[in-house]
Amino acid sequence: MSSPLNVLWKKEEQSNLGYIDIFAVVGHEVNLAEHDKAVEQSGPNGKNNVNAAEHQAKGKQLFEDGDYIAAIRELNNSLALYTADSPELGSVYAERSKCFLQLDLPQKALIDIELAKKSSYTHELTAREDKCKYLLEDEEFKAKQFTGHEPTLSFNEHETFAGVAGCLEFRKSDDFGYHVVTTRDLKIGQTVLVEPSFAITPALSSASRYSRCGGCYKELENFVPSKISSFCVYCNGNCIKNSLHEEMSMSTLKETTELVEPILQKIVSAFPDIDVLVKTVESLQKGEDVTDLTSTVQKQACSLFRLINKHEISTDQQFKLRPAADTFVTVMKKPHFGRIFNTEERQRFLKHLILHLHNVTEYAIDLYELQQEDIDEPIRGHTFVHYATAIYPFGGYIKHSCVPNVIWFSVDDRLIAKVIRPIEKGEQILRSYHPGTHSFQLDNDLEEKHVEIRYKFKCNCCRCLDDEPSSPPTKLHVDQDPLWVEVAAVIDMTVKDFWALSSQAIEQYEKKAIELVAKYNSVYPNHDVLFMRDNLMLIWILLAQTQKSR
Incomplete structure (x- = not known):
């Protein structure tokens, strides 16, 4: 009996049908008719005016309680659920405009007021509209607005990959694979990645689905429903x-599985010309470089296809066959x-491609946002929420190390990577695969277990091998370093106080934090140095926050 691991991209012997049918492997048969019935029954999430009204009522109550961000999320949820002909849509926009106004976002409140009017809702809008216009003209109000810093690359952009510094390149070796x-020395604070996603799906929680755009993943915008x-x-x-979610069947319980369909749609x-795709895949399977492609998306698709070569494909293929069958039907x-994959031979190729992509998505990256329950509380009380x-x-x-030289966070759908330790020309770029934005945890055993289970390899970085300076050769006296005192003061601030700082003051905090991390780089990853690094990361994340209300 063949195991599913061995059947991926395996061809039939003495047959003109090309690849074997992976859903008909003896001992691992998958009944496509049953999966077809299950998909029919699940279908996309439907409109429901009763549920929509319940979320609208929750939003109103949250507004009365002063929790304006949560109120907007519930109102977004109600917008998504109301049918297109519901007369209540206008009232939802009107309610949301009140929230934006309370958050000192009069421009967004005005947009919602216009949306309410277009939906034939005009109740109590005139006075609110006048207040918004007054605030937009008030010089004192405008001076208090925090606009954030848009992340940008520190170097020219890569020729093939958008949002990637041109000084980064792929290498391949027996030890590390791709x-x-x-290709140049890098300094702490430089930005080497502002990469947009190839495909993205929201976290399973409804709160995340309705707090960001399903297309660009921006937050706190004047969202409209499909x-x-x-x-x-x-x-x-x-x-x-432009969203690939509109036609998707959302019956899965795993984000990485949801990613397969939009990736597949983009590749196809x-x-x-399906024959070009087949030829490209076969060349990649042989380990050959494909050089005759002109489309940027085609080149990115090749990059994704090779992603599973980083580590050995996991042996649990039987568990991927069923979600692959759901995707296929x-x-x-x-x-x-149906028009493209119109023969048995082409459908078998598609089945293999889908199973391959289910392996690729195991290397998807979870994106987290910094959340603060109360902007009047210290920043140290923040949490990171998967969105x-x-x-x-x-x-x-970018491979894993528990002692990374870049740290990463996300803005919308973009992956941001900034240098946190000096990196010499020719040196490998390393990030942390650990869950959440913090890559340093006190429990090494839990860290190692997460990497082994999720990514199917054992970390051999200096920290996991206990080949690290657990303590500096002499006592650092960090608490007596003036730089430490200044930088540590950031997390004792409230979010509100941080956003009240001038741009010059924030830039000075960033400069001093970089100086501090560089000063003690020789004893990295000492716990105190990691604490400094995390402070610097918080500054970068807060700088990238584009809305004062966050």
Whole structure:
């Protein structure tokens, strides 16, 4: 009996059908008819006016309680659930405009007021509109607004990969497989990655689904609903049009599984000639470089396809066959897929491609946002909340270390990587695979277990091998260092106080934090130095926050 691990991309002997049918392997048969029935019964999340009204009522109550962010989230949820012809849509926009106004976001409140009017709702809007216009003209109010710092690369952009510094490149070795190195020396604080996702899906919690755009993943915008799906809300019509979630069947309970369908749709669209796709995949399977592709998306697809070569494909293929079957029967219901994969030979190729992509998504990256329950509380009380899972054609190749030289966080759907330790030319770029944004945890055993279970390898970094300076050769007296005192003061501030600082003051905090981390780099990863590094990371994340209300 063949094991599922061995059947991926295996061809039939003495047959003109190409690849074997992975769903008909003896001992691992998958009944596609049963999966087809299950997909039909699940379908996309539907509109429901009763549920929508319940979320609207929750939003109103949260507004009365002064929790305006949570109120907006509930109102977004109600917008997603109301049918397109519901007369209540206008009242939801009107309620949300009140929240934006309370958050000192009059421009967004005005947009919602206009949306309410277009939905034939005009009750009590005139006075609110006048107040918004007054605030937008008030010089004192404008001076208090915090606009955030848009993350930008410190170097010219890569020729192939958007949002990637041109000084980064792929290398391949027997020890590391494909990995990322720098072609120049890098300094602490430099930004080497602002990479948009190839595909992204929101976290399973409904709170995350309705707090960000389902297309661009921006937060706290004037979201509008889709007319056909309640899965997400969107910034505008363009985001709805460009989103791959609109036609997806959301019956899975795992974000990485949800990613397969949008990745597949993007790849198939990038290869209108299916024979070119088959030829490309076969070349990649042989380990050959494909050099005759002109489309950027095609090149990114090749990068994603090779992603599973980083580590050995996991042996639990039997557990991936069933979700792969769900994906297959779902996409084959789409007319576009039915026309392209119109023969048994092509359908078998598609089945293998889908199973391959289910392996690729194991290297998707979970994105986290910094949340503060009360902006009047110290920053040290923050939490990181999972809001999406995404796949990155370049960032996915940055390998793991418990002692990384870059730290990462996300803005919208973009993966940001900033240098946290000096990196010499030719040195490998390393990030942490540990859950959450913090890559340093006190419990090494839990860290190692997470990496082994999720990514199927054992970390051999200096920290896991106990080959690290557990303590500096002499006492640091960190608490007596003036730089430490200044930088540590940041997490004792409230979010509100931080955003009240001038741009110059914030830049000075960032400069001093970089100086402090560089000063003690020789004893990294000493606990105190990691604490300093995390302070610097918090400054970068707060700088990237584009809304004062966050």
